[in-house]
Amino acid sequence: MKFIRFLKESFQIVIRGSKRYYLWLAFLFILILWGGSGYILQLKQGLLVTNMRDSVSWGFYIGNFTFLVGVAAAAIMLVIPAYIYNWKPLKEVVIFGELLAISAVIMCILFVIVDVGNPLRLWHMVPLIGKLNIPASLLGWDSLVLSLYFLLNVVVVSYLLNTLFYKREINNSKLTPLILLSIPIAIGIHTVTAFLYNGFAGRPYWNSALLAPKFLASAFCSGPAVLIILFQILKKTTTFEIKQEAIWKIAELMAYAMFINLFFFGAEVFKEVYSNTEHLVHLKYLFIGVGENRDIVMYGWLSLIISVIAFLLFLIPATRKNVVTLNIGAILIWMGVYIEKGIALLTPGFTPDTLGQIYIYRPSAIEVKVSVAIFAIGFLIFTMMTKIAIAIIFEDFNIDSLRRKKALPAES
Amino acid sequence: MSVKKTVLSPNKLNRRNFLKAAAVTSSTAALAACGSKEAREEFLQRDFRSLSQDQIAKVLQRLETQYEREYGVKFTVSAKEPIPETFFGYALDISRCIGCRKCVYACVEENNQTLEPQMHWIQVLEMEKEKGVDFLHSNLYYDHEEVPHEGHFYLPVQCQQCKNPPCVKACPVGATWATEDGIVVVDYNWCIGCRSCMAACPYGARHYNWGKIQLEAENINPDTHYLGNRPRYKGAVEKCTFCIQRVREGRYPKCVEVCPVGARKFGNLLDKDSEIRYILENKRVLILKEELNTQPKFYYFYGT
Numbered sequence: 145m146k147f148i149r150f151l152k153e154s155f156q157i158v159i160r161g162s163k164r165y166y167l168w169l170a171f172l173f174i175l176i177l178w179g180g181s182g183y184i185l186q187l188k189q190g191l192l193v194t195n196m197r198d199s200v201s202w203g204f205y206i207g208n209f210t211f212l213v214g215v216a217a218a219a220i221m222l223v224i225p226a227y228i229y230n231w232k233p234l235k236e237v238v239i240f241g242e243l244l245a246i247s248a249v250i251m252c253i254l255f256v257i258v259d260v261g262n263p264l265r266l267w268h269m270v271p272l273i274g275k276l277n278i279p280a281s282l283l284g285w286d287s288l289v290l291s292l293y294f295l296l297n298v299v300v301v302s303y304l305l306n307t308l309f310y311k312r313e314i315n316n317s318k319l320t321p322l323i324l325l326s327i328p329i330a331i332g333i334h335t336v337t338a339f340l341y342n343g344f345a346g347r348p349y350w351n352s353a354l355l356a357p358k359f360l361a362s363a364f365c366s367g368p369a370v371l372i373i374l375f376q377i378l379k380k381t382t383t384f385e386i387k388q389e390a391i392w393k394i395a396e397l398m399a400y401a402m403f404i405n406l407f408f409f410g411a412e413v414f415k416e417v418y419s420n421t422e423h424l425v426h427l428k429y430l431f432i433g434v435g436e437n438r439d440i441v442m443y444g445w446l447s448l449i450i451s452v453i454a455f456l457l458f459l460i461p462a463t464r465k466n467v468v469t470l471n472i473g474a475i476l477i478w479m480g481v482y483i484e485k486g487i488a489l490l491t492p493g494f495t496p497d498t499l500g501q502i503y504i505y506r507p508s509a510i511e512v513k514v515s516v517a518i519f520a521i522g523f524l525i526f527t528m529m530t531k532i533a534i535a536i537i538f539e540d541f542n543i544d545s546l547r548r549k550k551a552l553p554a555e556s
Numbered sequence: 557m558s559v560k561k562t563v564l565s566p567n568k569l570n571r572r573n574f575l576k577a578a579a580v581t582s583s584t585a586a587l588a589a590c591g592s593k594e595a596r597e598e599f600l601q602r603d604f605r606s607l608s609q610d611q612i613a614k615v616l617q618r619l620e621t622q623y624e625r626e627y628g629v630k631f632t633v634s635a636k637e638p639i640p641e642t643f644f645g646y647a648l649d650i651s652r653c654i655g656c657r658k659c660v661y662a663c664v665e666e667n668n669q670t671l672e673p674q675m676h677w678i679q680v681l682e683m684e685k686e687k688g689v690d691f692l693h694s695n696l697y698y699d700h701e702e703v704p705h706e707g708h709f710y711l712p713v714q715c716q717q718c719k720n721p722p723c724v725k726a727c728p729v730g731a732t733w734a735t736e737d738g739i740v741v742v743d744y745n746w747c748i749g750c751r752s753c754m755a756a757c758p759y760g761a762r763h764y765n766w767g768k769i770q771l772e773a774e775n776i777n778p779d780t781h782y783l784g785n786r787p788r789y790k791g792a793v794e795k796c797t798f799c800i801q802r803v804r805e806g807r808y809p810k811c812v813e814v815c816p817v818g819a820r821k822f823g824n825l826l827d828k829d830s831e832i833r834y835i836l837e838n839k840r841v842l843i844l845k846e847e848l849n850t851q852p853k854f855y856y857f858y859g860t
């Protein structure tokens with residue numbers, strides 16, 4: 145009952161806000177409608193409206209999915225340094241990290257839904273009801289760990305916010321194990337997603353043991369990048385307090401993660417270039433093109449250069465501690481990892497295909513539209529949840545203030 | 557194996573019914589949109605391997621009515637089980653194949669493959685004699701007035717019917733499996749269309765229905781098998797089945813029949829006197845990408 149009351153009151157928070165807030169919501173809704181129309185078309189005509197074909201059978205949707213799994217995972221992994229370095233607002237770091245994780249997982253699930261040809265049949269994947277093919281299928285595992293991760297985060301966040309709302313003591317003996325559990329699962333979702341690609345022996349570009357470690361390293365860059373920006377916004381607009389050192393520390397950790405990421409990348413390039421087997425062709429497709437086909441070369445280099453610049457910005461203390469360069473770095477890292485996961489990981493793995501044929505894949509307008517809609521849904525969910533969290537944590541939104549305001553009779 | 561009566565304990569039955577009921581309720585919204593009895597049955601249909609004989613009979617009937625209505629042709633959909641003591645294998649004579657693609661188009665018609673975007677279960681690769689079997693330098697889209705083209709040879713590739721099939725492993729819902737007679741099949745009604753299997757297959761053998769199926773009424777083959785050439789669905793995967801609708805009746809796959817130079821051989825690997833066994837024992841055969849340990853039952857050989 146109490147939880148329902150909390151939800152009801154939270155709903156009031158979500159629907160009320162400044163003009164800027166309404167404008168932002170309206171903007172997101174327009175994007176959702178616009179992109180949703182693309183999805184309706186896709187439902188009618190099939191995935192024909194995408195540019196995926198038998199040769200390149202996964203594209204922009206699964207690329208976005210992969211990227212977002214990283215964001216979801218890393219948001220929670222940030223809890224580890226928060227514990228170790230004892231950052232002051234640990235609770236806040238956890239809450240906002242989890243909110244980000246929840247929104248990211250929702251987007252992940254949506255990207256899978258729009259990618260399958262028969263969304264109505266998705267119940268076939270539900271354990272017990274359908275026929276989930278585990279332990280064999282990695283997509284099976286992925287769906288399982290993702291749902292688990294999602295549930296766990298929802299439970300933790302609702303517990304935390306609900307407790308804060310009712311101004312009760314947080315029961316750490318219950319909460320801490322859950323948070324600690326979410327860390328290995330966070331690592332798990334990203335590892336399993338990497339294994340999903342990794343396990344295809346017929347696709348040499350992905351069939352490298354470095355793939356999962358590389359995934360974790362790059363996620364440790366992209367997830368915190370979002371939080372860095374968010375924390376600064378919160379600091380400016382609310383009474384949110386986070387030690388500046390904590391932000392610098394996050395940036396420093398990101399620099400290390402980016403270094404590891406780049407190092408792994410270098411190790412793979414060495415292996416391929418020096419041994420110069422026919423598997424080199426995928427890397428070639430990404431960085432110099434194969435024959436006339438230089439379609440994604442630009443993105444290969446862009447992602448690499450951006451990542452190096454961001455790495456340097458975060459490595460050098462002067463630029464790390466400068467607000468402007470710090471934020472530029474965070475945005476660059478985001479872009480770098482986005483291109484890496486969305487394009488550089490996926491497309492070259494399929495090109496040339498297993499029979500050596502080249503199909504040039506570029507996302508179609510519909511694919512872009514649908515993806516924009518999914519991002520808009522994610523942002524919408526994140527905005528609303530963050531608004532509730534901010535109200536509870538910083539704006540004195542709780543049961544007492546409500547009672548005072550409405551002069552409600554005390555609840556027994 | 558393909559048709560198996562599932563034995564369930566009463567307890568389990570209850571649970572299953574309960575779960576089914578759960579599935580029904582959770583999907584009422586979806587059903588509201590297409591609420592006919594047929595659509596409901598189709599939506600709730602379980603995977604082929606857990607259907608009882610009775611259920612299978614009902615499904616086949618439903619499909620026959622559906623297909624007739626949709627394509628204006630009378631269909632038979634069978635679910636004939638494997639012939640005992642058979643394990644199929646295939647052999648293709650590289651030295652004979654001239655790259656005429658007769659098999660490709662015969663396969664399209666025999667198996668009711670969609671015409672838009674064109675689907676070919678058999679892909680004939682043109683390779684340079686100097687390079688040997690080399691996929692990277694092969695050409696799928698060769699277009700000469702006359703074949704064979706000088707300095708080239710041809711390598712048709714279709715599902716290799718792996719004994720250790722990576723596609724089966726990859727499927728999150730178990731919609732694709734190897735039958736007792738050695739054919740890797742897809743339950744087109746259970747496939748969710750995630751395309752994991754396509755990423756997993758090292759031979760480009762799995763094909764996807766990107767759009768609605770397009771068939772020409774006059775070219776439709778109405779003699780079909782549930783796991784084979786019956787018309788498929790938008791958003792589901794399909795592949796070569798050794799013409800399951802024919803071989804389980806003791807006939808040859810269509811491609812074997814139409815090849816003008818007799819490059820294609822097919823038979824029962826368990827039968828000592830079969831032609832396929834003769835080839836394996838007396839010719840030097842090779843399999844594609846043996847390093848992947850997929851263990852194909854599709855062999856290539858040099859007959860001359």
Ligand code: SF4
Pocket residue numbers: 714715716717718721722723724740756757758759760761762795850
């Ligand atoms: S060739 Fe491909 S589709 Fe056929 S059994 Fe092997 S992995 Fe599966």
Ligand code: SF4
Pocket residue numbers: 726727728729730731732742746747748749750751752753754792793
């Ligand atoms: S596309 Fe169909 S058969 Fe292939 S893995 Fe997905 S559900 Fe299984």
